Amino acid sequence: MVTEISKNNLIxxxxxxxxxxxxxxxxxxxxxxxxxCLMLTWxxxxxxxxxWLPNKALLFVLTLAGIFLLYSQHQGILGRDAGTRLFxxxxxxxxxxxxxxxxxxLIVYLTFIVAASQFLYEQNIFMAVYILLTCGxxxxxxISLNNTKQDNxxxxxxxxxxxxxxxxxxxxLFMLFPRVEAPRWMVFKDPHQARSGxxxxxxPGSISRLGLSDERVFRVxxxxxxxxxxxxxxxxxxxxxxxxxxWKQTQSRFxxxxxxxxxxxxxxxxxxxxxEPQDKNWVFALDMPTHFADDLSMNANYQxxxxxxxxRRTEYRMTSRLDYNTGEITPDEYRENLQLPKAPIDKxxxxxxxxxxxDTAPETFIQALMQHFRxxxxxxxxxxxxxxxxxIETFLFEKRLGFxxxxxxxxxxxxxxxxxPARVVTGYQxxxxxxxxxxxxxxQAHAHAWAEVWLQNRxxxxxxxxxxIAPERVEQNVDIEQQIASGAVSFIESDAAQALxxxxxVRQLWGSLDYSWQRWVINYNSAxxxxxxxxxxxxxLRQMLYWLMAIVAFITALLSWLLLRGKNNNTDKVLIVYQRxxxxxxxxxxxxxxxxxxxxxxxxxxxxCPEHAPAVDVITGLFVKLRYxxxxxxxxxxxxxxxxxxxxx
Amino acid sequence: xHTSIDRLLDSxxxxxxxKPRQIRLALCCLxxxxxxxIEDIPGVGKTTLSHTLAKLLGLxxxxxxxxxxxxxxxxxxxxxxxxxxxxxxxHPGPIFNQMILADEINRSTPKAQSALxxxxxxRQVTVEGTTYPLPAPFFVIATxxxxxxxxxxxxxxxxxxxxxxxxxxxxxDFTAERELLSxxxxxxxxxxxxxxxxxxxxxxxxxxxxxxxxxxxxLDYLQAIIVFTRTSTDYPSGLSPRAGLALLNAAKAWxxxxxxxxxxxxxxxxxLAAVAGHRLRSGxxxxxxxxxPVLEKVAIP
Numbered sequence: 044m045v046t047e048i049s050k051n052n053l054i055x056x057x058x059x060x061x062x063x064x065x066x067x068x069x070x071x072x073x074x075x076x077x078x079x080c081l082m083l084t085w086x087x088x089x090x091x092x093x094x095w096l097p098n099k100a101l102l103f104v105l106t107l108a109g110i111f112l113l114y115s116q117h118q119g120i121l122g123r124d125a126g127t128r129l130f131x132x133x134x135x136x137x138x139x140x141x142x143x144x145x146x147x148x149l150i151v152y153l154t155f156i157v158a159a160s161q162f163l164y165e166q167n168i169f170m171a172v173y174i175l176l177t178c179g180x181x182x183x184x185x186i187s188l189n190n191t192k193q194d195n196x197x198x199x200x201x202x203x204x205x206x207x208x209x210x211x212x213x214x215x216l217f218m219l220f221p222r223v224e225a226p227r228w229m230v231f232k233d234p235h236q237a238r239s240g241x242x243x244x245x246x247p248g249s250i251s252r253l254g255l256s257d258e259r260v261f262r263v264x265x266x267x268x269x270x271x272x273x274x275x276x277x278x279x280x281x282x283x284x285x286x287x288x289x290w291k292q293t294q295s296r297f298x299x300x301x302x303x304x305x306x307x308x309x310x311x312x313x314x315x316x317x318x319e320p321q322d323k324n325w326v327f328a329l330d331m332p333t334h335f336a337d338d339l340s341m342n343a344n345y346q347x348x349x350x351x352x353x354x355r356r357t358e359y360r361m362t363s364r365l366d367y368n369t370g371e372i373t374p375d376e377y378r379e380n381l382q383l384p385k386a387p388i389d390k391x392x393x394x395x396x397x398x399x400x401x402d403t404a405p406e407t408f409i410q411a412l413m414q415h416f417r418x419x420x421x422x423x424x425x426x427x428x429x430x431x432x433x434x435i436e437t438f439l440f441e442k443r444l445g446f447x448x449x450x451x452x453x454x455x456x457x458x459x460x461x462x463x464p465a466r467v468v469t470g471y472q473x474x475x476x477x478x479x480x481x482x483x484x485x486x487q488a489h490a491h492a493w494a495e496v497w498l499q500n501r502x503x504x505x506x507x508x509x510x511x512i513a514p515e516r517v518e519q520n521v522d523i524e525q526q527i528a529s530g531a532v533s534f535i536e537s538d539a540a541q542a543l544x545x546x547x548x549v550r551q552l553w554g555s556l557d558y559s560w561q562r563w564v565i566n567y568n569s570a571x572x573x574x575x576x577x578x579x580x581x582x583x584l585r586q587m588l589y590w591l592m593a594i595v596a597f598i599t600a601l602l603s604w605l606l607l608r609g610k611n612n613n614t615d616k617v618l619i620v621y622q623r624x625x626x627x628x629x630x631x632x633x634x635x636x637x638x639x640x641x642x643x644x645x646x647x648x649x650x651x652c653p654e655h656a657p658a659v660d661v662i663t664g665l666f667v668k669l670r671y672x673x674x675x676x677x678x679x680x681x682x683x684x685x686x687x688x689x690x691x692x
Numbered sequence: 693x694h695t696s697i698d699r700l701l702d703s704x705x706x707x708x709x710x711k712p713r714q715i716r717l718a719l720c721c722l723x724x725x726x727x728x729x730i731e732d733i734p735g736v737g738k739t740t741l742s743h744t745l746a747k748l749l750g751l752x753x754x755x756x757x758x759x760x761x762x763x764x765x766x767x768x769x770x771x772x773x774x775x776x777x778x779x780x781x782x783h784p785g786p787i788f789n790q791m792i793l794a795d796e797i798n799r800s801t802p803k804a805q806s807a808l809x810x811x812x813x814x815r816q817v818t819v820e821g822t823t824y825p826l827p828a829p830f831f832v833i834a835t836x837x838x839x840x841x842x843x844x845x846x847x848x849x850x851x852x853x854x855x856x857x858x859x860x861x862x863x864x865d866f867t868a869e870r871e872l873l874s875x876x877x878x879x880x881x882x883x884x885x886x887x888x889x890x891x892x893x894x895x896x897x898x899x900x901x902x903x904x905x906x907x908x909x910x911l912d913y914l915q916a917i918i919v920f921t922r923t924s925t926d927y928p929s930g931l932s933p934r935a936g937l938a939l940l941n942a943a944k945a946w947x948x949x950x951x952x953x954x955x956x957x958x959x960x961x962x963x964l965a966a967v968a969g970h971r972l973r974s975g976x977x978x979x980x981x982x983x984x985p986v987l988e989k990v991a992i993p
Contacts, residue, residue: 637991640958671954673905 052187053090055195056147056154057083059180060134063158066173067131070164072116075128078109082135089139097139106136127160144188151185168560179206211598219576219591221584222569244291245282245448245469245492259319260471260489261327262558264482266313270329272473274365276493276505277327277485279470281344287384288434290452290467292344305345305502307333309366317358317562324353327470327485329363330505336360343376344466345369345503356566369502372464380464380497387460390440400461405498408461409506412454416511419443421450423512447509451492454508464497468505478548480555617669617680624662624687631692641666655692662686693897694951700748700888707744707881708737710868714859716949717966718745718833723901724945726856726938727812727832729970734796734837736861740878742793742833749894750887751790752827756808758800760843764807768817782819787811790827794834798844808832809851829894849971856938857963858970858979897948904944905954912993913957914940917964920990927972935971942967957992 061083068076082105089096097105109132116128134153141147158174158181182202183195190198261277269275282290312329326339326347336359339347351357372380395401398411421443428444430437435456438449445453451467458465472491474483493507567575581587625635625644633651635644645663649656665683669675697719704715718741721728730738739755746753756767769785786792787808794808811817812832816825834855837844852858864872872878889897914936922930931939940955942963947955964986969979976982 636988638961638987638989640956640961640992642956642958643961667954667956670909671905671907671956673954 050090051195052147052184053141055180055187055198056150056184057087057090057138059177059184060138060150060154060157062177062180063154063161063174064131064134066161066165066170067127067157071124071128071131074112075116075131078112079131079135082138086138086141102136102139105139109136123163127157127163130157130160147188148185151181151188154181166565168557171560171564175206179203182206208602212595215591215594215598217564217567218572219581219587219594221587222567222572244289245452245467258487260321260485260487261316261318262482262484263317263329263474264315264480266315268312269476269483270312270363270365273510274330275473275483276330276468276491276507277471277474277489278330278332278346278468279325279327281346281466281468281495283344283379283466284382285384285452285456293379305331305333305367305369307331307364307367309364311362311364313360313362315358315360317356317558317566318353320354320356322353324348324350326359328361330365330470331367331369332361332363333367334362356561358562358566358571367502368500371502372497377464377497380466381459381462383456383459387456388436391436391457391460394439395457395460400457405458405461405463405496408463409458409496412457413506413508413511416450416454416508421445421512423509447492447507450508450512451494454494454506458494458496466495468493468495472507475554477551477554477558479552480558482555482558484554484558617666617675617683620684620687621662621666621670624666624690627687627690627692633692641670652692655690658686658690662690693893693900694949696889696893697897697949703748703885703888704741704744707878707885708741709871710864711737711741711861714861715741717857717859717963720942720945720949720963721857721966722749722829722831723897723948724856724938724941725829725898726942727834727854729797729834729836729852729855729858730861731836731838731858731970732861736863737878738835738861739793739795740882741861742791742835743879743882744885745833746791746793747882747885748888749791750890751829751831753791753793754786754789755793755795756786757795758797758804760799760801762800762804764804767804767807768811768819771820780820782822782824784824787817788824788827790829791831791833794832796837797834798836798846800845802845802848805845805847805851808834809854812854829891829898852970853932853934855970856942857966859966860979901941901945901948904947904952906940906944907954909993910955910957910960913990914943914960916990916993917960917986920986921968921972924985924989926985929972931968931971935968939963939967961987 064079113128113132130153134150134157137150137153158178161170161174179202182205183198186201187195187198280292283293284291318326326349328347331345332347335347338350339359341347398408398415400408423446424444428442430442435453438445438453455465455467469492471485471489473489474485477484493505495503495505498504576587581590628648633648641663645659648659662683665679665686669679669683701715701719705712708715718728722745730741732738743753765785767785768787769783771780771782774781797805811826815830816823918931918936921927939960943955943959946959946963965979965983969982973982
């Protein structure tokens with residue numbers, strides 16, 4: 044029986060399987076993947092050496108080995124990983140058991156499932172394209188299995204045509220088929236995966252590590268104009284408690300009712316923010332968010348948090364205003380924001396005194412301190428020296444090297460010494476504008492820390508001490524590579540970066556493409572679907588299904604029409620009219636045989652019913668002229684139509 | 693032109709009685725510039741038919757009786773030493789005529805057969821390095837006894853393919869037979885026949901035949917027939933591309949003789965048995981039965 048299956052088909056199928064299983068090397072256990080590779084290689088060898096293939100007993104042992112491998116890893120078959128591995132193992136074993144054509148079909152369908160399982164791990168655009176291409180190869184295998192003629196190029200071509208024909212229906216189904224939330228076991232959660240990002244606390248060096256990370260945190264698309272560059276502060280966790288070295292979030296104990304409402308004015312910026320998956324339930328917002336979605340809530344520190352699973356890419360719409368006043372604070376809050384780990388050393392008190400921190404208005408002291416940072420020998424670097432012990436004192440008086448975290452914490456510390464409520468705010472600053480997609484892209488490199496001081500009548504006011512030392516850090520994006528090279532921030536935009544601007548363009552284009560993919564494909568959940576469809580007036584499930592059926596029916600009809608039209612030519616309408624004539628004759632029992640020519644048929648009709656001879660002659664003559672003649676005219680065609688219409692047997 | 697054809701057919705029908713269709717097919721074959729193979733038992737008028745056509749068309753006519761000891765030189769001629777001129781000179785054989793009747797072609801050896809068939813294909817002969825063109829027009833009408841008779845060398849398929857048509861004459865019916873028996877001797881009648889289609893007119897007709905219109909839908913039908921013969925289990929091998937062309941040319945000639953300037957499926961059907969019969973199954977000689985499945989099963993698109 045084995046001989047019936049052609050080598051060509053087998054090679055085609057095995058190559059497709061290899062291609063489809065390849066990306067799983069990243070996701071499934073090495074032992075299972077090795078087992079799979081071994082079986083595939085064995086089968087490949089079997090194409091040329093059929094005698095090397097295992098017999099029944101060996102196959103049984105292999106199956107036991109496969110089951111043991113699975114069980115040793117997962118103790119079950121439920122869940123994403125275990126399920127995928129089960130399919131992989133089953134496919135590997137089935138490969139060694141190809142006896143009939145039917146087995147090949149089973150393998151092809153199993154491979155389709157394995158291909159689909161890739162999307163449980165990765166949903167990026169590359170993977171989608173890759174799987175589509177490999178599925179094309181698989182489809183070509185299926186075609187050549189059903190085709191007696193071995194023509195690989197033709198099979199691939201046909202597969203391509205089938206995929207292209209299926210695409211419109213796939214898109215319609217994608218857009219209109221009711222989206223269901225994935226059941227729990229399918230949620231793509233992986234507890235072992237560590238994610239970088241802002242933490243609950245800030246300690247020396249924590250933000251500088253982020254400064255080197257190119258990883259995307261979120262993307263923002265503004266409905267209208269963008270806020271000015273130096274106002275793009277994306278608010279994150281607020282850190283009020285310090286032990287002199289670390290800064291931490293305080294437990295928010297304040298009831299919302301006791302707080303003043305934020306009074307915001309000025310231009311309202313509307314935007315959509317799309318967060319990458321993260322561990323924390325924080326949602327970054329442009330300082331200060333005034334309107335936001337219902338599934339978000341704002342804590343006492345004006346930071347937004349979400350009730351949804353943060354481990355998935357999510358989208359929020361919100362509005363922010365740059366000009367705001369948070370009003371009064373509670374006594375508890377006041378106390379908390381003056382907290383110091385222990386009494387400050389004399390040198391610090393002397394510094395505050397020198398800057399007139401104790402006897403002038405807070406605004407004046409802030410100005411004086413900023414002036415101090417600017418005029419003294421302070422430098423900005425992402426690679427500061429270690430300041431393990433007494434970091435603030437060491438930074439202020441000895442090293443004078445640091446980045447936003449150092450400046451913000453030193454600033455807040457000095458404010459608190461001067462009895463001005465202050466705290467550290469972490470988040471992101473700036474963002475990279477994507478020219479193609481017209482959105483801001485915020486990466487880990489944009490992580491930032493700044494200070495907030497509470498001033499009478501003005502509420503919490505943002506002060507960014509880093510701007511005193513390195514205004515470029517705020518007003519333009521820092522070239523990370525440059526920093527690594529020189530060990531310090533460059534204040535001038537590098538020529539090299541400009542020379543490679545096309546590379547930047549490519550990156551932006553890719554970023555935009557990826558954004559669209561994430562936004563319109565991956566993140567197309569039930570809420571987004573409802574929103575998208577309601578813009579077309581489709582509101583209910585019933586409407587959705589009606590539209591779905593209508594569109595699929597329309598596409599099917601269109602494709603069928605295109606398919607049939609290929610065979611249509613001008614003479615076909617002649618044939619249709621002639622067939623109408625034949626149907627009329629069929630009613631009186633005269634049916635044209637398939638191989639009977641029109642003239643022969645006419646002779647038969649005339650013999651059967653001589654009274655119709657003239658009409659039959661005219662119709663047959665016109666038909667023959669139109670279908671086989673040299674120069675049929677439009678007039679002949681009209682005459683034929685008329686004669687057939689008039690003809691009554 | 694059409695009147696000359698009709699008159700020619702009328703005259704031929706007076707000589708060969710009761711066989712109008714076969715005569716029509718034979719003329720059709722000649723108008724399509726093809727060679728004709730007549731297969732039947734001796735004495736049914738094969739020679740008479742060919743002689744009649746030659747006479748009516750005003751062509752030089754030569755009959756070659758094929759026997760088992762016939763040599764190629766007996767057909768194409770030979771170089772013979774001329775003692776007066778003291779050199780070899782070529783003496784053309786009987787093949788140097790416009791119409792050849794190769795009588796009982798399957799009685800000769802394959803060697804002699806192939807000498808004739810090569811000349812048919814090339815329309816020239818080469819003797820000792822010199823090429824001699826054959827006269828134009830050049831027609832071969834070969835007759836063949838049914839293969840089951842004793843002492844025959846059946847023509848292989850490749851050589852049967854060179855004949856555009858194969859027709860069978862069959863016994864005359866009762867009235868025709870009576871007329872034949874009561875009438876004059878045929879060969880005396882043939883001698884009195886006038887030339888009804890002179891050579892110039894013949895060439896004009898042959899040219900007009902090539903100009904007959906063939907519509908795409910007719911080619912669809914023709915191809916459907918060809919594909920059917922290739923895929924059907926009824927036939928050991930299907931029609932070759934050359935057979936397809938032969939079918940088309942014959943159909944064109946048939947359409948022309950029917951006073952039409954476009955080919956109809958009926959034309960293809962009319963010539964199908966004669967053109968395809970011997971190509972589809974060489975052993976059998978009932979062409980109509982051979983092609984019956986084609987006519988029945990291939991739908992006219």
